[in-house]
Amino acid sequence: xxxxxxxxxxxxxxxxxxxxxxxxxxxxxxxxxxxxxxxxxxxxxxxxxxxxxxxxxxxxxxxxxxxxxxxxxxxxxxxxxxxxxxxxxxxxxxxxxxxxxxxxxxxxxxxxxxxxxxxxxxxxxxxxxxxxxxxxxxxxxxxxxxxxxxxxxxxxxxxxxxxxxxxxxxxxxxxxxxxxxxxxxxxxxxxxxxxxxxxxxxxxxxxxxxxxxxxxxxxxxxxxxxxxxxxxxxxxxxxxxxxxxxxxxxxxxxxxxxxxxxxxxxxxxxxxxxxxxxxxxxxxxxxxxxxxxxxxxxxxxxxxxxxxxxxxxxxxxxxxxxxxxxxxxxxxxxxxxxxxxxxxxxxxxxxxxxxxxxxxxxxxxxxxxxxxxxxxxxxxxxxxxxxxxxxxxxxxxxxxxxxxxxxxxxxxxxxxxxxxxxxxxxxxxxxxxxxxxxxxxxxxxxxxxxxxxxxxxxxxxxxxxxxxxxxxxxxxxxxx
Amino acid sequence: xxxxxxxxxxxxxxxxxxxxxxxxxxxxxxxxxxxxxxxxxxxxxxxxxxxxxxxxxxxxxxxxxxxxxxxxxxxxxxxxxxxxxxxxxxxxxxxxxxxxxxxxxxxxxxxxxxxxxxxxxxxxxxxxxxxxxxxxxxxxxxxxxxxxxxxxxxxxxxxxxxxxxxxxxxxxxxxxxxxxxxxxxxxxxxxxxxxxxxxxxxxxxxxxxxxxxxxxxxxxxxxxxxxxxxxxxxxxxxxxxxxxxxxxxxxxxxxxxxxxxxxxxxxxxxxxxxxxxxxxxxxxxxxxxxxxxxxxxxxxxxxxxxxxxxxxxxxxxxxxxxxxxxxxxxxxxxxxxxxxxxxxxxxxxxxxxxxxxxxxxxxxxxxxxxxxxxxxxxxxxxxxxxxxxxxxxxxxxxxxxxxxxxxxxxxxxxxxxxxxxxxxxxxxxxxxxxxxxxxxxxxxxxxxxxxxxxxxxxxxxxxxxxxxxxxxxxxxxxxx
Numbered sequence: 001x002x003x004x005x006x007x008x009x010x011x012x013x014x015x016x017x018x019x020x021x022x023x024x025x026x027x028x029x030x031x032x033x034x035x036x037x038x039x040x041x042x043x044x045x046x047x048x049x050x051x052x053x054x055x056x057x058x059x060x061x062x063x064x065x066x067x068x069x070x071x072x073x074x075x076x077x078x079x080x081x082x083x084x085x086x087x088x089x090x091x092x093x094x095x096x097x098x099x100x101x102x103x104x105x106x107x108x109x110x111x112x113x114x115x116x117x118x119x120x121x122x123x124x125x126x127x128x129x130x131x132x133x134x135x136x137x138x139x140x141x142x143x144x145x146x147x148x149x150x151x152x153x154x155x156x157x158x159x160x161x162x163x164x165x166x167x168x169x170x171x172x173x174x175x176x177x178x179x180x181x182x183x184x185x186x187x188x189x190x191x192x193x194x195x196x197x198x199x200x201x202x203x204x205x206x207x208x209x210x211x212x213x214x215x216x217x218x219x220x221x222x223x224x225x226x227x228x229x230x231x232x233x234x235x236x237x238x239x240x241x242x243x244x245x246x247x248x249x250x251x252x253x254x255x256x257x258x259x260x261x262x263x264x265x266x267x268x269x270x271x272x273x274x275x276x277x278x279x280x281x282x283x284x285x286x287x288x289x290x291x292x293x294x295x296x297x298x299x300x301x302x303x304x305x306x307x308x309x310x311x312x313x314x315x316x317x318x319x320x321x322x323x324x325x326x327x328x329x330x331x332x333x334x335x336x337x338x339x340x341x342x343x344x345x346x347x348x349x350x351x352x353x354x355x356x357x358x359x360x361x362x363x364x365x366x367x368x369x370x371x372x373x374x375x376x377x378x379x380x381x382x383x384x385x386x387x388x389x390x391x392x393x394x395x396x397x398x399x400x401x402x403x404x405x406x407x408x409x410x411x412x413x414x415x416x417x418x419x420x421x422x423x424x425x426x427x428x429x430x431x432x433x434x435x436x437x438x439x440x441x442x443x444x445x446x447x448x449x450x451x452x453x454x455x456x457x458x459x460x461x462x463x464x465x466x467x468x469x470x471x472x473x474x475x476x477x478x479x480x
Numbered sequence: 481x482x483x484x485x486x487x488x489x490x491x492x493x494x495x496x497x498x499x500x501x502x503x504x505x506x507x508x509x510x511x512x513x514x515x516x517x518x519x520x521x522x523x524x525x526x527x528x529x530x531x532x533x534x535x536x537x538x539x540x541x542x543x544x545x546x547x548x549x550x551x552x553x554x555x556x557x558x559x560x561x562x563x564x565x566x567x568x569x570x571x572x573x574x575x576x577x578x579x580x581x582x583x584x585x586x587x588x589x590x591x592x593x594x595x596x597x598x599x600x601x602x603x604x605x606x607x608x609x610x611x612x613x614x615x616x617x618x619x620x621x622x623x624x625x626x627x628x629x630x631x632x633x634x635x636x637x638x639x640x641x642x643x644x645x646x647x648x649x650x651x652x653x654x655x656x657x658x659x660x661x662x663x664x665x666x667x668x669x670x671x672x673x674x675x676x677x678x679x680x681x682x683x684x685x686x687x688x689x690x691x692x693x694x695x696x697x698x699x700x701x702x703x704x705x706x707x708x709x710x711x712x713x714x715x716x717x718x719x720x721x722x723x724x725x726x727x728x729x730x731x732x733x734x735x736x737x738x739x740x741x742x743x744x745x746x747x748x749x750x751x752x753x754x755x756x757x758x759x760x761x762x763x764x765x766x767x768x769x770x771x772x773x774x775x776x777x778x779x780x781x782x783x784x785x786x787x788x789x790x791x792x793x794x795x796x797x798x799x800x801x802x803x804x805x806x807x808x809x810x811x812x813x814x815x816x817x818x819x820x821x822x823x824x825x826x827x828x829x830x831x832x833x834x835x836x837x838x839x840x841x842x843x844x845x846x847x848x849x850x851x852x853x854x855x856x857x858x859x860x861x862x863x864x865x866x867x868x869x870x871x872x873x874x875x876x877x878x879x880x881x882x883x884x885x886x887x888x889x890x891x892x893x894x895x896x897x898x899x900x901x902x903x904x905x906x907x908x909x910x911x912x913x914x915x916x917x918x919x920x921x922x923x924x925x926x927x928x929x930x931x932x933x934x935x936x937x938x939x940x941x942x943x944x945x946x947x948x949x950x951x952x953x954x955x956x957x958x959x960x
Contacts, residue, residue, distance in 0.1 A: 018659075021658055064818075065818075068825060069632065126619070139606070140608060147806065148598075188833075211828075233808065272879055327837075330835065330837075338537075338545075347700060356810040356836065359839055398922070
């Protein structure tokens, strides 16, 4: 539990280095030297501050710094641990250092890591040349050079026009440009949606297991979240109805019906109709997160709930280009009825004013000229092959230990472990061999009895890397 | 007051066009035909919904749509008016139209407008070639291509390193990269600052007159705002102390000490020391918004409060590249003590996850390689000349009607009108001649007795445009 753990270190700040940074640097060195290993518990902040004779806030700040950088993980009510998915050294050449250039950079580890993400795309496929050209055109465009003042908080109108056509052609979703709100990424759309539909203290039902960053967004907007179980057909609508019947605080239901996050299941037609019916009868807003619509490998994509529902039913439909291009390219959007969109846009203006004009303009170009559509087609083909490869490897190597249903779409496989295997133990031992994987506890609202499962993203690694990753994964399997 | 106003129009939706959009389109046509003029009141939504036999929500949505596009302005408790600063038609070639490409574009007006902004820079000076090249390099960089997962919610570490050096070299401000939070623009930094320091219902003191978007940000974070008068030496610290003494809900004070917004005055040294003292004695957090530090024309820039204060005093220092480059390039940052920065970063992650990686990487390059510094030097020279030109024109043409103190820095002049002149009336008549100016009422917390003044931004217009603008401004002067 970390409570009784000790850490024998000495903190020596360099010139002008804040003490909390010196402590953080020292802890990183312990990790790099292997004296602290992935999954190892750290002392509590109170205990460590007493041992080191430091202010507790300083220890707090150091732990937080390292959590931000990905070195440590804090589990509520359990303590702080060395992360099982340590930061990729190549990305953080000098992970912890004080300001200024005169100071000595921290020595970095040599180890190269493989990461089975929760379903990120392969950034190496991004059409960077077209994107860079579009950005240059955006900076030269009249829309930019004549933009002497601020713009529309809903986003650049060219981009909203482009998205309107794209959603109509690709997803059967009719939305006027004025009914679209461009956000920085779907994270902001989630926050704005909750701000618009939930008063402080009201309740948003979410899938369980589900998407933890949605819960943070909803909570940051003042709402409480309540889990509704997910099974092989998607969210359990009977359970939702029971909650709606007995809980007057329930305002909205958050779902990922196309490829449920994290279990990847597609919600069937009957369940969709039931969900719409329950939402209508109990006056619930549906927040539909369609984060990776384009990646459908078997059969045709399913029409979004927002395209199917009658227009009087309030659905906030969320999409993103981050899964289509790269996690670091931040562009999401929401489609919502005018009364809700107005509130979301007002809130967006108060907290972020507007989007980045050149970036929105450039992405509009890529949507308009078909680059995005062509990229999606190519990526779909590549990821389809990677899904099939990973499925084959898992079946060949691990069929006695785990099972999965082949996902019809999306960028991850949900691997359920057989009895007696602990996903957390497995993840910790994989981390020691340099492989990062995400155990089911990451996706559960409660940590008491999390799913013994993994969400294994396959899209970010090529054939060679995937094979190596599954090799390491198999080798790190703990004994029962 | 808009209450008795009528509007004789007929709303005819085109195929599949939502009714609220058809209404918005019709109103724009009325404005373009000149039947509705800048400053004209519109009927209340209740009255118009009755006249047109439309749902009131539809009228609301149409008005809101047009307010977002800049056609209409809603003044709380006064009503809705045609904007005096109508959108630049070149930027909105088809301002209101339903989705799809088959529909007929709305005919656009021919009129070209001049805008004296509230102090925006000249976008035409942006080093677009260097920026486009840096963006291309960012997309090719290992930081991007190896970024398989999400990044640090405080922003790309390369950019935080670059800002850390920049702030030390240019502003005498020592801040480790880990003490910097990169945000989308200073608007988000304002929201996050208020979220971190103010519980719902607590109070943030603000300058009066002051910066309305800061008030929206603070209110959106749940805080109340209270105005403290500003005089020729900056905020009245005695008045602040009186409030602090009697109001237990006061948590923070928001100031723009370098170039007060909107009055442009620089807070003197004695007043700064008094402010730090009051903040210390009453445990207030100072939110220091240094939005246009680089633009100092006379004498040397004043050291920020954050650089002067002892380290135990909690100051949240905010800066931005938007005033340095262009309003549409969204990049702000906050420097704050670790305990506050942690809370801001956590909230940022919940509502926005992280910044755009290629954009942050490109801007880091421009800060690092000196492009930003060179641009600032050039822009400072250009804007210095524009300030002097505008000052000369105002003295020559309007010395009998108004006065101003030459601002030592910043991108606007605060012009105070002599008795008997109404800034609002003047702005409305300037709008009819195609010039947009911002009267003092925009900057006041209360609309009862706003300053009869203008904030006249001079940086966005070249010599020729400035001369034309002041010509029109003089001609539109209302009779007393």
